Amino acid sequence: MLTTRDGVRVLGATDLDAFLALARQDPVVNVFAIHRAHTTNLEPRWLGGEMWGRFDDGRLVSACHVAANLVPVQASEHDAVAFADRALARRRSVSTIVGPQSAVRPFWDRIGGAWGEPRDARWDQRHMVIDHDASVEPDRRVRISVRDDLDVLYPACVAMYTEEVGVSPEIGGADLYRARVSQLISRAWSFARYDDGGLVFKAEVACATPDAAQIQGVWVPPARRGEGLATAGMAAVVNLVRARIAPVVSLYVNDWNLAARNAYERVGFRETARFATVMF
Secondary structure (H helix, E strand, C coil): CCCCCCEEEECCHHHHHHHHHHHCCCCCCCHHHHHHHHHHCCCHHHHCCEEEEEEECCEEEEEEEECCEEEEECCCHHHHHHHHHHHCCCCCCCCEEEEEHHHHHHHHHHHHHHHCCCCEEEEEEEEEEECCCCCCCCCCCCEECCHHHHHHHHHHHHHHHHHHHCCCHHHHCHHHHHHHHHHHHHCCCEEEEEECCEEEEEEEEEEECCCEEEEEEEECCHHHCCCCHHHHHHHHHHHHHHHHCCCEEEEEEECCCHHHHHHHHHHCCEEEEEEEEEEC
């Protein structure tokens, strides 16, 4: 039987300090998990799932966020296999497995087909970081979204998600997704540029801590691509986020998306890790 001193167990509020100390070993890569810990206090009812911890001689050595997203935290290959063994004892409830390649790959290799065939698997994603203001001139027309933007912004968010993920976010409920977009606006985590009332660039902060913020949802309408809107827009987002939210800005991008990678590199992002994502 697994015990607190050795093995895997569900973490709770009393483990918060130990979890944060673990995750802050890499506060940028682990920004999502740290954000979730701060906002939920590791309580399962607020997590919508569980945070698992693996212990070695009573010391927390790795963790795994298991809710809609399964995200390993400071997990070695050995840790990932231990989490996979625990996962095999339950039905799949997660829609996405995402995190460093070095943990996601052995987790998936261990769990095999027990969770069914994934809809998509992206094994080579570049985790990129910038810790200084943008290296190119920002687009001064990019601004923080406001409530009145929602009717124009929301369709762009749906289009971006559908293009990137391959399914519409409205499948799970349009009202729920619209509420998520509204929440990002209310947090001042949504950024966009409009021309003559039409959206031509957007991006959001997905999660943030005092150390780092992670960007998601970068999108330019197909008819406006190739004009440099993404580069100048991301330059503006980086400067706004660093001034208002966190000193380090991160994101991850598919290896094959050379246009996006080149735009981010021009802004000043540099690769610091490789991620992988498995989607159901």
